Each structure stands twice: as structure tokens, then as C-alpha cells.
Amino acid sequence: MKRVLMIQRAEVFSPNSVEKDLAILEAVAQRLRSKGCEVSLVSETAPLESAPSADVIFTMGRLPETLSWLKTLEGVQIVNRPEGIEHCGRCQLEALMARIGTPMPPKEGSDGYWLKRGDQAAQSQGDVVFAPNREALEQEIQKMQQRDISQYVVSAHVVGDLVKFYGVQGTGFFRYYYPTDDGQFKFADEARNGEARHYAFSEARLQQCVEQLAEAVGIKVYGGDAIVRADGSWCIIDFNDWPSFSRCRDEAADAIADLI
Structure with a gap:
């Protein structure tokens, strides 16, 4: 069973779109659970160091500390990669x-x-x-x-x-x-x-x-x-x-x- 961690974007990066941004994460989570995955959803404003371990991370996070933490992880599939998110500046x-x-x-x-x-x-x-x-x-x-x-x-x-x-x-x-x-x-x-x-x-x-x-x-x-x-x-x-x-x-x- 694949363990999937989904990271919700900080509200500051979702102007007028907090509910919409959360809705796409929840829709993906629903589909992953139907495929037999174990899915956890956390906010990037929470301490990510204590987040559940995962094989795959789907992240909407944009905070610098979120991207720095993601870069430290090894052997984990990450979508989107933190380096790519930085390139969107x-x-x-x-x-x-x-x-x-x-x-x-x-x-x-x-x-x-x-x-x-x-x-x-x-x-x-x-x-x-x-x-x-x-x-x-x-x-x-x-x-x-x-x-x-x-x-x-x-x-x-x-x-x-x-x-x-x-x-x-x-x-x-x-x-x-x-x-x-x-x-x-x-x-x-x-x-x-x-x-x-x-x-x-x-x-x-x-x-x-x-x-x-x-x-x-x-x-x-x-x-x-x-x-x-x-x-x-x-x-x-x-x-x-x-x-x-x-x-x-x-x-x-x-x-x-x-x-x-």
C-alpha cells in the first residue's frame, strides 16, 4: 500500500481561492484512497517535520520553509518538485x-x-x-x-x-x-x-x-x-x-x- 502525503497551501498563497485549492486536493485524495492508497492531508503551516511518513507527496505548498524541507527528503516521489515551484517566481x-x-x-x-x-x-x-x-x-x-x-x-x-x-x-x-x-x-x-x-x-x-x-x-x-x-x-x-x-x-x- 502506497502512503501518500498531501500538503495544503498556506492561505496567503490562495487569495480568494482557499476553498477551491483545498477542493482539488480532496478530490485527488478521494481517488487515491479508491486505488488503495493510505492518504494523509496536512497544511504547510503545520510542523511538517512531524507529518506522517510517505512514499509519495503531492504538495501545493509555497512557503520557503516548506520547499527547504521537501529538498531534504530522499527516496520520496514529490509532485510538484520544490525546485520547480521555485522556478515559478x-x-x-x-x-x-x-x-x-x-x-x-x-x-x-x-x-x-x-x-x-x-x-x-x-x-x-x-x-x-x-x-x-x-x-x-x-x-x-x-x-x-x-x-x-x-x-x-x-x-x-x-x-x-x-x-x-x-x-x-x-x-x-x-x-x-x-x-x-x-x-x-x-x-x-x-x-x-x-x-x-x-x-x-x-x-x-x-x-x-x-x-x-x-x-x-x-x-x-x-x-x-x-x-x-x-x-x-x-x-x-x-x-x-x-x-x-x-x-x-x-x-x-x-x-x-x-x-x-
Whole structure:
């Protein structure tokens, strides 16, 4: 019998999504138990050193101490690997995307700018802000620096359809959705691109691009955002470890459980 430990993400990394993030973990746990696994669920805010021993760890954790603890474990299958989770910090991620040729938004444009904290995943709406021009951007940078955030990335706003995608690397599972179709938003900024026009694009090419990125980052369970332009081209504006999969939870849970 395989012993599986599931680590719940600290609430600070689940803005407006605590229940949704927990729901995908519980859905995976249910499937693993049906396969005969012994499953334990703990929060990363609890002392992990006293967590039950396991053969497999499924973790949504992002705290530095969580990642450090995971790195000390030997002979344990871990999804997602702590090194891959660290690579999802925006500064590291942007450098990696540039290296492998992932389509990215330009640095300059005439439709405003996005400022995003670069050291960790977003913890509040203030970690990802829109600035209509350069003057406003400089003001937002100063605000971020006043919060002792010295690492950040800047990109130009891209006009087009906002597409949210979800995947489990290596399993063939890949889904994408338009947030304006179902009205599911984490922050109001997701509506800035307006109603989706459903511009035609190659889903197969997008999946291939994102799977390549997941492989380079080093994570199996991922999600992110892309902007699809009117001509069918796209750019990746966000990529992160283990989203809530709220739009496709049951299918995603099946794919994640199959990883072991």
C-alpha cells in the first residue's frame, strides 16, 4: 500500500481561492484512497517535520520553509518538485521563458503596462497591478518598493482574448477556458481585456508550447494565462504550480492521481 502525503497551501498563497485549492486536493485524495492508497492531508503551516511518513507527496505548498524541507527528503516521489515551484517566481520564470523561446508579452507598448512582484507568487491584488502609462508605472513601482518588494517584472499590456489553461504534464490532460464566458475571476483585472472574441488559434500548438515550458520549469501540475491576439498568435502572461482546476476539477483529479 502506497502512503501518500498531501500538503495544503498556506492561505496567503490562495487569495480568494482557499476553498477551491483545498477542493482539488480532496478530490485527488478521494481517488487515491479508491486505488488503495493510505492518504494523509496536512497544511504547510503545520510542523511538517512531524507529518506522517510517505512514499509519495503531492504538495501545493509555497512557503520557503516548506520547499527547504521537501529538498531534504530522499527516496520520496514529490509532485510538484520544490525546485520547480521555485522556478515559478516571476523573475526566474521570465528568464527561463526567454531562454527556451516561450512567446512573451513585449516590454513596451501603447496600451499600458503590468507590474508583477517577482520573488513569489501573488498573495494579494497589489502584487499584480495595471498602469495606464509610464508615469503611473513608476508610481506603482515605488509603492511596491515601499512594501519591501525589490524584485518585480514589467510587461506591456497585450490586446486580445484572455485564456486560462490547466494541465498535467505528460498525461495528455490539457484544458483552456475564457474567464469572461463563465464570469469566474480571482481579481477584477482579469476582465480588463473585455469580452472574449474567441479568436481562432491552434490549441495543439499552445499545448505543445506550455508542455515544453512545464518540462523546463520542472513541474507536473500547472496552470497559467495566455493572451490570444486577433491574428491567432499568443503570448504567455502567467504560469504557476498547481492551480485550483475549479473549471475541470474532476478530470484534473483523475489525471493527477494517475501520476503515481
